[in-house]
Amino acid sequence: MSAAGVDALEVAGLTVRADGAFGERRIVDDLSFRLGHGEILGLVGESGSGKTVACRALMRLLPPSLAVSANAIRLHGREISGLGDAEFAPLRGREIGMVFQNPASHLDPVMRIGEQIAETVRLTRRLGRREAEAESVELLRQVGIPDPVRRARAFPHEFSGGMRQRAMIAVALASDPNVLIADEPTTALDVTVQAQILRLLLDLRDRRGLAIIFITHDLGVVSQLCDRIAVLYAGRLCEIGAKRDVLATPRHPYAAGLVDCQPAHSAGARRLRTIEGQPPGVGEMPPGCRFHPRCPNAAGDCRSHQPPLVAMGPQRWAACHHPLGSARGAA
Numbered sequence: 001m002s003a004a005g006v007d008a009l010e011v012a013g014l015t016v017r018a019d020g021a022f023g024e025r026r027i028v029d030d031l032s033f034r035l036g037h038g039e040i041l042g043l044v045g046e047s048g049s050g051k052t053v054a055c056r057a058l059m060r061l062l063p064p065s066l067a068v069s070a071n072a073i074r075l076h077g078r079e080i081s082g083l084g085d086a087e088f089a090p091l092r093g094r095e096i097g098m099v100f101q102n103p104a105s106h107l108d109p110v111m112r113i114g115e116q117i118a119e120t121v122r123l124t125r126r127l128g129r130r131e132a133e134a135e136s137v138e139l140l141r142q143v144g145i146p147d148p149v150r151r152a153r154a155f156p157h158e159f160s161g162g163m164r165q166r167a168m169i170a171v172a173l174a175s176d177p178n179v180l181i182a183d184e185p186t187t188a189l190d191v192t193v194q195a196q197i198l199r200l201l202l203d204l205r206d207r208r209g210l211a212i213i214f215i216t217h218d219l220g221v222v223s224q225l226c227d228r229i230a231v232l233y234a235g236r237l238c239e240i241g242a243k244r245d246v247l248a249t250p251r252h253p254y255a256a257g258l259v260d261c262q263p264a265h266s267a268g269a270r271r272l273r274t275i276e277g278q279p280p281g282v283g284e285m286p287p288g289c290r291f292h293p294r295c296p297n298a299a300g301d302c303r304s305h306q307p308p309l310v311a312m313g314p315q316r317w318a319a320c321h322h323p324l325g326s327a328r329g330a331a
């Protein structure tokens with residue numbers, strides 16, 4: 001939270017619907033969370049749980065076939081969910097930026113890296129050409145690109161995967177956003193480059209007060225980087241709370257399953273192993289709790305009633321009819 005008590009981002013009831021052969025499907029269902037200034041929120045969940053769709057919905061980057069609704073989306077206290085696309089456009093990049101899962105498809109292959117960054121700087125910060133070029137070199141330096149003056153003249157294909165990912169971060173930072181969504185920015189990278197990028201994000205948070213949503217499969221990364229964790233399952237929020245609390249004593253059985261899939265006492269990076277069973281597929285959304293077919297604790301009410309998100313302690317919520325005890329794992 002900032003001194004004034006206003007969050008960098010507040011999302012209430014975000015829902016994304018797809019209409020298909022199986023009828024309406026809620027890809028993201030009633031997602032609510034807050035992100036404080038300078039806070040890093042880890043968004044975790046299995047493949048297909050809706051992490052990317054939720055964040056693209058916030059950026060208004062979904063195809064028109066997906067219908068987005070929300071009770072509120074506030075950027076620094078300003079309600080933006082009712083803005084028209086033309087009113088929202090100047091905020092994209094400038095107030096809220098995104099680093100995408102695949103940097104190669106979001107960098108222009110025929111434009112020099114430095115020009116791509118400078119163009120964003122010019123458009124969003126209204127700087128002159130010379131100043132924008134100097135700023136693009138400075139941004140490349142800040143994201144740890146060696147010899148940035150020379151590298152600014154390179155094309156994306158001349159960069160390694162790690163360098164392209166850094167360049168993508170530099171493009172996102174070029175418009176000086178206050179909120180950054182980073183969608184698995186390190187998944188394809190080797191461990192050394194991954195560690196450098198995580199350090200860079202922490203540094204940007206410390207220096208600029210950047211608030212970050214960091215999407216990942218990797219709880220090892222969450223434990224290094226994030227302040228809080230939000231766990232998604234089949235488009236719904238299962239649990240959200242301080243990293244320390246959720247990792248030490250998960251209250252939701254799915255969150256507990258994710259934690260148990262991590263190598264014990266290991267800080268090493270590893271993709272999450274799946275919990276027994278599969279997440280529901282298209283047209284197969286179970287009634288009641290979406291996790292009940294896989295949940296070892298499922299009871300009758302779980303099959304008929306969807307559990308609401310309820311407070312489990314200070315700044316901690318879980319959506320489960322039978323939450324695990326806080327003493328879990330203590331024995």
Ligand SMILES: Nc1ncnc2c1ncn2[C@@H]1O[C@H](COP(=O)(O)OP(=O)(O)OP(=O)(O)O)[C@@H](O)[C@H]1O
Pocket residue numbers: 018027045046047048049050051052053054063065066
């Ligand atoms: N344009 C679309 N139309 C219909 N369904 C879509 C569309 N885009 C994504 N989906 C579906 O929405 C669900 C959530 O996808 P999403 O990409 O958000 O998952 P994710 O959590 O980011 O997964 P991953 O970890 O693999 O990146 C998936 O079932 C996906 O097939």
Ligand code: SF4
Pocket residue numbers: 252253254289290291292293295296297298299302307319320321322323
């Ligand atoms: S509501 Fe029931 S099925 Fe769902 S996670 Fe909790 S115990 Fe398991």
Ligand SMILES: [Mg+2]
Pocket residue numbers: 051052053101183
């Ligand atoms: Mg994704």
